[in-house]
Amino acid sequence: MAVSGSDFKQWLEASGLSTSGSELSRMIGVHRLTVGNQMRRGNVPETTVVGIARAYGIDPVTAMTYFPEYHDLDSRPRPPSSAEAVSQVHVADLMAEIQVRTAKTYAREGHIREPLTGFPHTGSHRAWIDSIDKGDIRHDVAEQTGIAITYLYAQLTENKLTPVQAVTAARLSGTSLVSGLVIVGLLSEDEGGWANNARLEALKTMDNDPLMELVQQRITLLRRRLKQRKEALEYAEKLAEAIG
Amino acid sequence: MTDSIHVISISFMLIVLGGATFHRLTRKTTPEGARLLLRPSGRLALMGIFLTVANVMTVQPIYEFIDSHMFVSNGTSAIAQILAMTAVSLLGMHLAISYKSDFALRWMVGLRGALALLVASLGAFSALIASDTPEHSPRLVGYLDQPAVQVMHWIALTYIAYVMSILFRPVFQDSHVNPLRLTRVGSRLILLGFVLSIGRALAFPWELEAWPHAFYGFEVISQASAVCVVIGLWMFAYTRTHGVARQKLPDKLPID
Incomplete structure (x- = not known):
């Protein structure tokens, strides 16, 4: 998904920025023809908009609100909910937190190793969707963005949620609209209004029950991934053995 | 011009097929020699031998030598x-x-598969007998205007298309779902080879209009198809012998 080329040009003009493709490409550090080609094709990725906004010192969130798809981006508080923040904590850090809470050796230190593992990580897009799901959000997102639900499942498995899908999901669940863009990696945590230690604080203040449940979910996901990897290897090896 | 196309393409086919088959039978990692033919993957070596011999037989001097010992003129072509x-x-x-x-x-292995091959072989021989081809002519190129010779070529193309149509679905599926990039590309090449062969069989009526001048041009399509399949199969063989699957698809937990 991307914003339209005409909207992009209008935004550049409205913001008083250069409309030269090569100039813009140079500013965001891509090949000189890249932005020009994107404009010609009429599909400008959100990463280009954010890159240009950053290069000219414009708040990326404000820049994005110029485009119809993201017009309401800043209409809700930017910081994520605790559940959203915890959803981006890696399973290793979640388990470390369990160690701190259950083993004397670790409890004495009183805190887990910092900084936390960065995101995105395996299953982080799916974990975020789970954290904001109040019903059948996958179905609704697929319907509103006009894609098959199986395709959305595949995207979540591969951590490839698009910015439009993320904002649509946030819009449907009533949570921060900006957080979705942080989750998909379009915006940095700072730009998205996340506090420096938002994830750590959310993890520390999390009750035991939801923590155990979350770890269990993540372990189940890891087991599924491991099984998929083993099956893929077995399939590839058997077929190569049979045909070759 | 057409002769040079024929010489170049046949030489190329002999190098590719002969080389691959020779390598399969004599490679250092599994020096099994002829015993390989008894194993499942020996079918490919056997296929290589048959195809190489079939191509060798169409080389003019060899063709003339073999055909001089045949009970039917141009029986070597059949x-x-x-x-x-x-x-x-x-x-x-x-x-x-x-x-x-x-x-x-169901359709390739066992009685049905053997029956299809038998019918095609009998058809090819019958067509040869029905034709009037007194002079030695590899692939009966000198008699392409005869309906019986055209039928003979059509039988070969149809049989190949029959085999490849049956396999189209599983190869197509694998070319999409195979988790390993190398073998996925291999399946796609095999599929491309199938498409070329099936396409040539379907376009046979139009091909006839361009005969005899463009005969070798159309033969290049079949040879390109064979090369695609051979390279595709080689990719699977490479994956097996070099353990590519285990290198590229580790069965470990993902590390972020």
Whole structure:
């Protein structure tokens, strides 16, 4: 998904920025023809908009609100909910937190190793969707963005949620609209209004029950991934053995 | 011009097929020699031998020598054609078993597969007998205007298309779902080879209009198809011998 080329040009003009493709490409550090080609094709990725906004010192969130798809981006508080923040904590850090809470050796230190593992990580897009799901959000997102639900499942498995899908999901669940863009990696945590230690604080203040449940979910996901990897290897090896 | 196309393409085919088959039989990692033919993957070596011999037989001096000992004039063409069809049949059987496709197994392996090959072979011989070809002519190129000769070529193309149509679905599926990039590309190449062969068989009526001048041009399509399949199969062999699957698809937990 991307914003339209005409909207992009209008935004550049409205913001008083250069409309030269090569100039813009140079500013965001891509090949000189890249932005020009994107404009010609009429599909400008959100990463280009954010890159240009950053290069000219414009708040990326404000820049994005110029485009119809993201017009309401800043209409809700930017910081994520605790559940959203915890959803981006890696399973290793979640388990470390369990160690701190259950083993004397670790409890004495009183805190887990910092900084936390960065995101995105395996299953982080799916974990975020789970954290904001109040019903059948996958179905609704697929319907509103006009894609098959199986395709959305595949995207979540591969951590490839698009910015439009993320904002649509946030819009449907009533949570921060900006957080979705942080989750998909379009915006940095700072730009998205996340506090420096938002994830750590959310993890520390999390009750035991939801923590155990979350770890269990993540372990189940890891087991599924491991099984998929083993099956893929077995399939590839058997077929190569049979045909070759 | 057409002769040079023929010489170049046949030489190329002999190098590719002969080389691959020779390598398969004599490689240092598994020096099994002729014993390889007794193993499942030996079907491919056998296929390579048949196809190579079929191509060798179409080289003018060899063709004339063999044909001078034949009980029917230009019987060598029919034998070369049957060898080529047997090679395709072996390929079909090998892929049907490897992909474990019920449909392909039902139609390629066992009585039905043998019957199809037998009918095609008898058809080719009958067409040769029905034709009037007194002079030695590899692939009966000198008699392409005769309907019986055209039928003979059509039988070969149809049989090949038959085998490849049966295998199309499993190969197509694998070309999309195979988790390993190298073998996925291999499946796609095999699929491309199938498409070329099936396409040529379907376009045969139009091909006839361009005969005899463009005969070798159309033959290049079949040879390109064979090369695609051979390279695709080689990719699977490379994956197996070099353990590419285990290198590229580690069965470990993902590390972020």
